[in-house]
Amino acid sequence: MQPSIPVPIREACPPGACTCEREKLLGDPNGDTRILLLTKDQEKKLIARIETISSYDDLKHVQERIHDQLGVLLQISPSVHGVRTVRGLTIQLGPRPGLCRKTQQAIPAAIRRCLEQNPHIVYALLDAQDLLGAPPQS
Structure with missing residues (x-):
């Protein structure tokens, strides 16, 4: 029988600094x-x-991997007020015990930076949700 190798886990946040x-x-x-x-x-x-x-x-692949490997749902959706810039998208991680507050902010910020650099992804995201008025598929 082989000795088990301990898997590293995230260190605890300082007391009172997080709600994870x-x-x-x-x-x-x-x-x-x-x-x-x-x-x-x-x-x-x-x-x-x-x-x-x-x-x-x-982007969809990364969303799936985050869900499969970490059990966290990453949601990217247009704001109810419309989308004129990347700021018009709502990007959030689903609530999850153990999910650090800083991670809840860092991942959406990284996605926002990526989308600002790649506006074609935003258009594809909006098109996938039929917000650009694509004709209905028969």
Whole structure:
């Protein structure tokens, strides 16, 4: 039998600095701890990966990977007030125990930077939601 190698998990945030409920998640035997695998180094790699997204399909792939590997739903939707710039998009991570407050801000900020550099992705996103008035498909 081979000795198990401990998997690194995210360090605890300073007391009072975060609302991630990390300790509560660790204490729950049925809790989904995949989010704790996102260490600070892994988060930096994820942010770098997000910033290199080059197409709408690539964005969808990253969304799926985040959901599959971390159990976090990344939602990107147009604002109810319309979309004139990237700021008109709502980008948020679904609530999840163990998800650090800083991560909840860093990932959407990285996506926003990526979309500002690649407006064609924004157009594809809006088109996928039929906001550009594409004719109905029969």
